[in-house]
Amino acid sequence: MTRSLVIGVMGAIAFGASLLITACSDNGTESDPQADAATGSSASVTSVASGAQASVAAPESFAICESCHAVQEGADHGIGPNLHSVFGTAAGSKSGFEYSEVMAASGVIWDEESLNAYLQSPQEFLPGNRMAFLGEADAQARGEIIDFLKTLN
Numbered sequence: 133m134t135r136s137l138v139i140g141v142m143g144a145i146a147f148g149a150s151l152l153i154t155a156c157s158d159n160g161t162e163s164d165p166q167a168d169a170a171t172g173s174s175a176s177v178t179s180v181a182s183g184a185q186a187s188v189a190a191p192e193s194f195a196i197c198e199s200c201h202a203v204q205e206g207a208d209h210g211i212g213p214n215l216h217s218v219f220g221t222a223a224g225s226k227s228g229f230e231y232s233e234v235m236a237a238s239g240v241i242w243d244e245e246s247l248n249a250y251l252q253s254p255q256e257f258l259p260g261n262r263m264a265f266l267g268e269a270d271a272q273a274r275g276e277i278i279d280f281l282k283t284l285n
């Protein structure tokens with residue numbers, strides 16, 4: 133009597149467990165395509181939205197730059213030079229700003245490569261330059277900043 137009860141209980145457990153396994157694997161196969169579809173559609177919506185903003189708004193990572201740099205055409209220099217149309221120009225060439233000698237004599241042209249290196253580590257790229265900024269460690273943020281600087285030309 134006891135034994136058949138035990139077997140009965142074990143059987144029920146085994147049956148229940150196999151149901152659970154079936155249920156789990158069903159869920160797994162069903163939810164994957166749905167998840168993919170959901171991510172796919174939301175990703176494309178996001179990229180369209182940020183693409184549309186790129187030409188007008190500064191990325192969040194640019195906020196710290198604005199404490200020292202103006203970006204509007206003709207705006208006064210701040211602690212740093214106005215960055216309007218800096219992309220593609222020679223370093224240290226904005227009139228009316230007193231650059232460090234290191235910057236003025238660097239011979240650097242601000243393209244994607246030089247800006248990326250300068251913004252990652254200003255002091256490593258141009259030792260002795262006067263930009264009191266430690267650097268932006270995040271490559272994606274640097275990319276966004278450089279894309280934004282290009283829109284100012």
Ligand code: HEC
Pocket residue numbers: 193194196197198199200201211212213215218222223224225226230231232233234235236242251260261262263264265268277
């Ligand atoms: C604390 C103030 C400060 C901050 C913050 C700062 N800068 Fe500067 N920046 C300067 C100064 C000062 C110079 C001029 C350096 C020199 O002459 O040695 C400069 C120079 C530059 C130049 C070269 C301009 C030219 O005409 O050659 C670029 C490009 C630049 N900064 C971009 C940025 C970006 C992008 C950020 C934000 C990620 C940033 N800076 C953050 C102060 C700052």
